[in-house]
Amino acid sequence: MAYFDVFNGDADGLCSLQQLRLAEPLESELVTGVKRDIALLKKVSAGKDDTVTVLDISLDKNRADLERLLDRGSRIYYFDHHFAGRIPDHQNLTAFIDPTPDQGTSLLADRYVGGRFRLWAIVGTFGDNFDYSARKAGEHLNLSEEEFNRLKELGILLNYNAYGATLDDLYFHPGELFSLMQPFENPLIFVEQADTFQILREGYQNDMSRAEELSPLILTEKYGVYVLPLAPWARRVSGVYANL
Structure with a gap:
C-alpha cells in the first residue's frame, strides 16, 4: 500500500497539507507543482488499495484522472474549494468540497482536523487573499495585531513562492518547502526559527524592487x-x- 499527497504548490495547498499531516503523520509521495499547474492527478500512478489525498486543485480539471484512479481501486480523499462540477458517486471517493465564497481549502482542512492547527489554516487563508475569513478564523485565539501581520506575511510569501513558469523559477520546490514547514505546529515559531522565512522575504522584496525599476x-x-x-x-x- 502506498500513499500519495497531491497538492497545489501555493499557500493554500501547502497549509492544507500541513494541517492534515500534523494530525495524521505518514510517509507519502508528494506530487505538486507551480501555482498554475493544477492538472496534477495525471502524474499519479496509484493502484489498488493505494491512498491518494488531493488538496486545492479543481476536481473538474482533474476528472479524467480521478476516474482513472478510482477505476484502478485507489482510495481518494479530495479537499478543495474550487468549482467541481459533478462529483463522482464512488465508494472509494471521500470528497470534502465546498465552493462557498471567501474560504479556501485551508479552512476545509481546518474543519476536518477539528481546528487543532488553526494558525496554519489562517496562514493559508491569508495567502489565498481571504483576509476577512482569516481574521474571523482567529478571532478567539487572542492574537495580537503583530501576530496577525506575521501570519499574513507568511501566507503572502508562501503563495508568492509558487509563482513561476516552471519549478526551476521558484525559490523553493513546494515539496521541499512542505518538508521545511512540517516540524512546526505553530507557524509563528516557523517564522522566528526557520531561515526559510527570511529567504522568502528577501526574495520577494528583491523581485519587487526590480519590478519597480522598470x-x-x-x-x-x-x-x-x-x-x-x-x-x-x-x-x-x-x-x-x-x-x-
Missing part, C-alpha cells in the same frame, strides 16, 4: 504597459506586479 513602454491615466525580461524573477513577479 520604465513603462506606454503610460496613460488608465493603464500602463511594461515589458519584462525573460528571467526567473520576472516570471515570478509578473502576476503580483500586474495587480498593483
Whole structure:
C-alpha cells in the first residue's frame, strides 16, 4: 500500500497539507507543482488499495484522472474549494468540497482536523487573499495585531513562492518547502526559527524592487504597459506586479 499527497504548490495547498499531516503523520509521495499547474492527478500512478489525498486543485480539471484512479481501486480523499462540477458517486471517493465564497481549502482542512492547527489554516487563508475569513478564523485565539501581520506575511510569501513558469523559477520546490514547514505546529515559531522565512522575504522584496525599476513602454491615466525580461524573477513577479 502506498500513499500519495497531491497538492497545489501555493499557500493554500501547502497549509492544507500541513494541517492534515500534523494530525495524521505518514510517509507519502508528494506530487505538486507551480501555482498554475493544477492538472496534477495525471502524474499519479496509484493502484489498488493505494491512498491518494488531493488538496486545492479543481476536481473538474482533474476528472479524467480521478476516474482513472478510482477505476484502478485507489482510495481518494479530495479537499478543495474550487468549482467541481459533478462529483463522482464512488465508494472509494471521500470528497470534502465546498465552493462557498471567501474560504479556501485551508479552512476545509481546518474543519476536518477539528481546528487543532488553526494558525496554519489562517496562514493559508491569508495567502489565498481571504483576509476577512482569516481574521474571523482567529478571532478567539487572542492574537495580537503583530501576530496577525506575521501570519499574513507568511501566507503572502508562501503563495508568492509558487509563482513561476516552471519549478526551476521558484525559490523553493513546494515539496521541499512542505518538508521545511512540517516540524512546526505553530507557524509563528516557523517564522522566528526557520531561515526559510527570511529567504522568502528577501526574495520577494528583491523581485519587487526590480519590478519597480522598470520604465513603462506606454503610460496613460488608465493603464500602463511594461515589458519584462525573460528571467526567473520576472516570471515570478509578473502576476503580483500586474495587480498593483
